[in-house]
Every structure is written in C-alpha cells, then in structure tokens.
Amino acid sequence: MxxxxxxxxxxxxxxxxxxxxxxxxxxxxxxxxxxxxxxxxxMDPKYNVPLTDERLGELFDYFTDELQPCLAAEGYDTPEAPSRETFIDTYAETGGWNLYEGVAGNGQSEWNAINKKCPQLPVDFNE
Incomplete structure (x- = not known):
C-alpha cells in the first residue's frame, strides 16, 4: 500500500x-x-477452505467454553449463543455468532489487547 x-x-x-x-x-x-x-x-488458501460441520462444532465449543467466558470476565457483553445446530446451519450465511460486536467501537489499542487476551479463534484453528 x-x-x-x-x-x-x-x-x-x-x-x-x-x-x-x-x-x-x-x-x-x-x-x-x-x-x-x-x-x-x-491470502494463504488454508484460510479460505470451507469449514466442515465437525470443524464448525469445534468452533462453537471454543466460542461457548472459552471465548464467551473470557470476554465476560473482561467486562464485555456478548450476544446470546444460538443453538449448536443453528450455528452450524447458518454459519456460511451469517458467520454464525459474532461475540466481538460489543468490542468494535472501543479503539484499536483496546481491540488489540482483547484479541490477544481472548483470541477470536483457537490459536491452532487454521493449522
């Protein structure tokens, strides 16, 4: 650029x-x-591979078991979780469930800090 x-x-x-x-x-x-x-x-093609239902289930588990509690512990409100089935069925059209929507307006430095503390994806998700 x-x-x-x-x-x-x-x-x-x-x-x-x-x-x-x-x-x-x-x-x-x-x-x-x-x-x-x-x-x-x-972009590396590994980031553009469609996710299988199994991988989406893993992502849903990460969101519910780790990411949502992490964001809540940091004082962020997160939208209510969809059902696992709804998350998997609608992911391609909607992105599933955006837990970071309450973080977006807080400035780049805060965005970077919370992404480091509560990563949006599991660290090894695209490996």
Whole structure:
C-alpha cells in the first residue's frame, strides 16, 4: 500500500489493515490499491477452505467454553449463543455468532489487547 501511494496504511496486530481517514474522492483509488495488493500478496488458501460441520462444532465449543467466558470476565457483553445446530446451519450465511460486536467501537489499542487476551479463534484453528 505504501508503494502505491498510501503511506498511512498500517498492519494491525490482529492481521488487519488500518487505512485511517479516506476521503470519498479517494475511495476508488484506495479500492484499486487494495485489489492490487491482494493480487500481489494473496491470502494463504488454508484460510479460505470451507469449514466442515465437525470443524464448525469445534468452533462453537471454543466460542461457548472459552471465548464467551473470557470476554465476560473482561467486562464485555456478548450476544446470546444460538443453538449448536443453528450455528452450524447458518454459519456460511451469517458467520454464525459474532461475540466481538460489543468490542468494535472501543479503539484499536483496546481491540488489540482483547484479541490477544481472548483470541477470536483457537490459536491452532487454521493449522
């Protein structure tokens, strides 16, 4: 992104990108730069493999047994858990269950800290 004229873009601790404020008139150029970078540096295919029902069950167990209690212990409210069956059946369309929706508006440093303390996925999930 820097090479393409976006020096303010930086990688975040959770693997994302932070672009800062982008004016509406720059949105197209920014999108083209993102597209170019994604083509030049594609995501490892292991992150794009559809999850089996068994893997979704493992993810649901992590969410209910570890992630939700961790976030609650840190003072975050989390949405009520769907049933295991609903989570598995709707994951492809909805992402299943977003326990982090109450964390999003609290700033990047807090986001990074809670992601480190309460990882959104099990550490070895994509291995």
């Amino acid at each position: 820097h090479d393409l004229g976006w020096p303010d873009v930086r990688a975040t601790a959770d693997g994302g990108l932070e672009s800062g404020g982008i004016q509406n008139s720059q949105a197209g150029a920014h999108a083209l730069a993102m597209y170019t970078c994604n083509a030049k540096y594609p």
